[in-house]
Amino acid sequence: MSESQIPLAGFGPDPAPAPKGHKAFDRLVKRIHEARAALEAWASVLAPFQEQYTRELAPLRATCRTLRIRFVQRLDEALSAKGLTAAERRGTTQLVLELTAGLLAEDDDPALRALYERHAGGDFEDHAALARKAAAAAFEDLYGFDPETDPETPFDEILRRAAGQGRAQEEEAAQAGRSQSRAAADRQRIRTSIRALYRKLASALHPDREPDADRRERKTALMQKANHAYENGHLLPLLELRRELSPEAGPWAGEDEGDVKLYTKALRQELAALEQQVLAAEMDVRMRFGIDPEATLTPRNALRTLAAEIHETRAAARALRSELAEIADLKSLKRWLRGLRDEGLA
Numbered sequence: 001m002s003e004s005q006i007p008l009a010g011f012g013p014d015p016a017p018a019p020k021g022h023k024a025f026d027r028l029v030k031r032i033h034e035a036r037a038a039l040e041a042w043a044s045v046l047a048p049f050q051e052q053y054t055r056e057l058a059p060l061r062a063t064c065r066t067l068r069i070r071f072v073q074r075l076d077e078a079l080s081a082k083g084l085t086a087a088e089r090r091g092t093t094q095l096v097l098e099l100t101a102g103l104l105a106e107d108d109d110p111a112l113r114a115l116y117e118r119h120a121g122g123d124f125e126d127h128a129a130l131a132r133k134a135a136a137a138a139f140e141d142l143y144g145f146d147p148e149t150d151p152e153t154p155f156d157e158i159l160r161r162a163a164g165q166g167r168a169q170e171e172e173a174a175q176a177g178r179s180q181s182r183a184a185a186d187r188q189r190i191r192t193s194i195r196a197l198y199r200k201l202a203s204a205l206h207p208d209r210e211p212d213a214d215r216r217e218r219k220t221a222l223m224q225k226a227n228h229a230y231e232n233g234h235l236l237p238l239l240e241l242r243r244e245l246s247p248e249a250g251p252w253a254g255e256d257e258g259d260v261k262l263y264t265k266a267l268r269q270e271l272a273a274l275e276q277q278v279l280a281a282e283m284d285v286r287m288r289f290g291i292d293p294e295a296t297l298t299p300r301n302a303l304r305t306l307a308a309e310i311h312e313t314r315a316a317a318r319a320l321r322s323e324l325a326e327i328a329d330l331k332s333l334k335r336w337l338r339g340l341r342d343e344g345l346a
């Protein structure tokens with residue numbers, strides 16, 4: 001035998017690849033585990049996030065709002081006195097309107113509303129409606145669709161129209177009908193499959209049939225998991241329980257390709273529901289604590305994001321105090337306004 005013919009250990013024929021359906025199933029299982037972990041991570045980070053937000057960020061935000069209101073009031077006082085030129089009065093009035101509108105957008109305040117309307121010469125709601133109309137016009141110019149014309153239009157439909165992907169209504173309705181029929185048939189097959197798997201597990205796990213006390217306790221716990229999964233229509237926990245009970249059967253326990261395809265459809269549904277829960281958990285944190293929708297937010301970076309927001313808000317409070325000192329009297333206010341003009345901000 002020549003050297004080139006000597007077999008090398010570990011370099012024999014490659015094992016037969018797993019069927020395509022099994023690979024897709026395995027990928028879905030991995031993604032479901034990742035989604036579960038993300039959901040658990042959001043649940044675990046919520047309490048420390050809430051505690052730090054309440055202790056540090058909420059008071060800082062309240063302080064900043066108070067300082068901003070004082071700033072607007074100081075500008076209003078300057079407009080009520082003499083000493084500003086016509087250009088300075090116009091610039092100061094515009095600042096009052098912009099700053100007050102921002103404060104009212106965050107939280108209504110009768111005194112601020114009255115201040116705004118006194119300088120704007122009209123009702124705040126009318127001005128806000130004009131601003132919304134201008135924003136809608138800009139959106140229509142950009143995307144060719146006015147969201148104000150149909151406020152009931154779902155957001156995903158708005159995105160489809162904005163992207164120019166709309167289809168004829170009749171074609172969409174027909175396609176939706178066919179999809180719904182197929183989905184209903186798939187759901188029925190999945191329910192039947194889950195029920196059959198649950199019954200097999202229930203037969204193997206029934207604690208009343210187990211004489212050994214320790215094993216009966218374990219079976220009781222496993223049966224509770226099976227009941228919870230079945231009641232919620234979740235397939236993966238039932239498959240995991242079956243593999244836990246019969247590890248010697250291998251990862252597939254005899255499923256044929258048809259079973260795997262059906263289970264894959266069921267897992268896609270489970271994954272979609274989990275991903276919606278993860279998204280809802282993230283949106284709950286964003287909305288509850290006023291986090292910038294453009295900021296990247298995950299359970300792993302949530303506390304770092306909060307710490308950064310605390311740092312920025314503390315710096316904003318310092319800057320507001322400094323600016324308030326800069327406009328303490330008319331002379332310093334005029335100098336401050338001149339600085340804004342030089343920077344092109346007023």
